[in-house]
Amino acid sequence: MKHMRITVAHQSITFSRRMMLLGGAQAAVGGLLVGRMGWLAIAQNEKYQLLSESNRVQLIPVPPRRGWIIDRNGKPIAINKASFRVDLIPQQIVDGPQVIAELTKLMSLPADEVERITNELAQSRGFQPVSVADNVPYEQYAAITVRLPDLPGVSASQGFTRFYPGGSTVGQLVGYVGAASAAEYEKENKNPLLLIPGVKIGKEGLEQTLEQTLRGEPGGQRVEVTARGKLVKELEPKPDRSGNTVQLTIDSDLHQYAARRIGDQSASVVVIDVTNGDILAMPSMPSFDPNNFSDGISQNEWKMLSQDDHLPLVDKTLESLYPSGSTIKPSMAMALLNAGVDRTQKVNCTGAFQLGNHTFHCDRRHGPVDMDAAVVHSCDVYFYSMCLRVGAEKLSPMVRSMGFGEKFDLPFDNQRYGTVPDPEWMMRKYHRKWQGYDTVNMSIGQGMVLINPLQLAVMASRLATGKRVMPRLFKNKPVAPQEHLEVDQDHLDFIRKAMWGVVDHGTAAAAKLPLSGIQMAGKTGTAQTHNLAAHERGNYTSATWSLRDHSLFMAFVPFDNPRYAVATIVEHGGFGAAVAAPLVRDTITYLYDKQKALAALQAFEESIGGPLEQRLARKTAAWRSANGLPPLDPAKA
């Protein structure tokens, strides 16, 4: 082929050949294109149809209505209140800044809210609303509704806000709801429901632990939207399912009564129906008002609550631990009897007890006391001496079986269970041998003994019945069968009699029920928090509030046929009989005679400066002025 002369004829042949080649290549490309299209449209049709549908149809979730929390009689504890809300629909807005300016004027929005709305609007996708305000007062709602034609993009609608009729009296019980935080959104695998304006989730207490029950299933408006988020048409909606109602064993009237009767003290009360363990009331006061939390709490409000030394953010019934003080004595007496101590044997109380080189005191000189007198008059020396004789190993199991240190299955996070010490525990925890003074301390509920108020109420229930009463909060949960405790009926009768004596003629004689035919049995307690000299005790000023002793009382009624058990611990309340016992007396009175109890409450509230709401408002105002803040707008407060 070297140096072959190429002629016109050659060229013509080459051209024809190459034209065929070109034509063939073109046909091949055509075939490839048709094949590719067939692959996409036939083999992968299903996949692409799905993708096309998921492009076309979007779901605007409709939040489900949150389930109610009701009391044992069906009275509402946490319900939903119709409220007005204002949102912005980004795609309908013509002039964003102008609309926001107009809304700011109409609703007097604060500057930081305006900034939030502007930012959210800038980031939003067309059909997803941006919340302007929740719980708008009717006047503002009406003002906006009238101007809607001039405010394109503004949506004023009715929604639901969580409402707690009990206000701050149920704060610690129900907790509160609020908009989901970024962390909570991540934790729920970015559940889109949490992003809808107005959707609140439980943050504390029952609202939090019952979240999945109360929430329900979101429904949705299925809509056809364009790629830019413009709504084209509405398709048939997916219905939502409301959250489930939860019925508690709480008697909300009793709960509120006890909460109010606590007054300005930092205290909690637990009332148990001993026949089935139902918790009828468990207020912890002071508390926060969960209604304020559901629209989002202000920084200042939060600051005020968290700085309060009465700990309104702590559920004292379950999260606070206290020395039991003398309330442990009936159980100790049971343990002594069980260990074979003769109840008629007397111990001479000289007001002091010497152990080694340390002197333990009694609150007064009781003289010779037998077991009955020791319980009735709360003689410490009797228990020091008898308990030392029996030994801790025989005491702790009895105390534990009465409920101290026991864990109960209740729907609250952060429960604390306390301690009932024994030699084995001491070695494990503190790596030291149990000493005589440990027994002495434990015998009167001091030292390492720590309990919460619920356990105290359980102890009262078990002493009342001789059965293992288990507290219960959900009405629909089956009642746990109550097994008999391993105690002698004769011992039990004796202790009940002694506890009756406490109220009849003992330390709590001032707290007799003002009811005929119903008598209470109980036991006072005074738990030392600081080691004060005798002359300092009972001689307190408000500055030394936190040094005072805790005041405790547990009781059951009627003493001869027990039905209810009550316990209270008043933080720094002073002597047990003075503060705690009357609180329990009035609470129990309410169970039998509401008129009489309400009259007592009114007199009590007048003596401390009016009803709870008024005192709270005054307290807030005082706090605000002390911290240099302007008084709250009376319309909003």
Next chain:
Amino acid sequence: MITSAIIPRPLARLPWRLIFLVTGIASFGLIVLYSAAGGSIRPWAMKQAIVFFGFLSIAVVMSWMKESTIKAIAFPLYGATLVMLIGVEALGFVSKGAQRWLDLGPIRLQPSEFMKPAIVLTLARFYELVPASEIRKWRAIWPAMALLGVPAFLILVQPDLGTCIMVVLCGVTVMFLAGLPWWLFAGPAAAVAVAAPVVYGMMHGYQRKRIDVFLDPESDPLGAGYHIAQSKIAIGSGGIWGKGFLHGSQSHLDYLPEGHTDFVFATMAEEWGLVGGVLLIGAFALVIHWGMRVSQNARTRFAQLAAAGLSATIFFYVAINLMMVMGLAPVVGVPLPLVSFGGSAVMTVMLCLGLLMALERQQRTVSRLI
């Protein structure tokens, strides 16, 4: 060809089959544009109809051009287009921004469009002048490469990768058919494979991203890969029979970007399905086949090369666009001629068809005289 006593001779002698075919394709395109606008002749279908029939008339008028006239204007047309390309480049340099068109009062001229037929005619004319014995010599090669390389470079730096590729492919097709040695095509093909990474490195950011995304569309489904992903969804969800006229959700809800221009085929396929796609591809195949036949029947070397090159221009338009919308090629911005909204592609294709019709008429005239 229609032969009838009633129809005047000049009209009867028009290639009616081709005109019907082209009008059919364009009409189908108008229907698709009508749907893409949500069932409205505005803003696209009406405008496109005017542009199409305008350029069709021009093409028909062009069909009376003599081959000698076409030959005569080949070099001047090329020269003028090259000057305009340089002008665009200079303007872009002055205004410190990329520019592809010249503003000539009422009309906007995109010189790179003219370059497609111009390069074909120029190279056809050049190889006609080269004697058969010289065809494998270096002097038959370098002028062609220069004629092709200069405008290709000018268009590439505009930057307009799609048009540049088109111009190069058209030019190379003519050179291939002219009978240049094999190694000239096989060699560069190998070289391209080697040099591709280097060229990739020199590309503009957006061009490079398009190639990245083409190689791995799922890497960026909401960004640059969005075009290809949505286009495949539109074609795939159409199935065999399509979702029906005016029922394409991808295009009507704006998920498909450029659904009336570069991705009009996806808009069509969603509503008309595989059937519509095969019909459209078949119609284009017939048009290209007709052009190739003109080349095969041509008596002169110039007509052979020019007709084949002009047909190839139409072929490359269709092939590159369809490969692009079906995810077989990167998104380089080549419209589907006669269907995509926009005047440039219609103009170019109609210039090509006008020249082809002229060459075809020439064949018949010449054949009859001999």
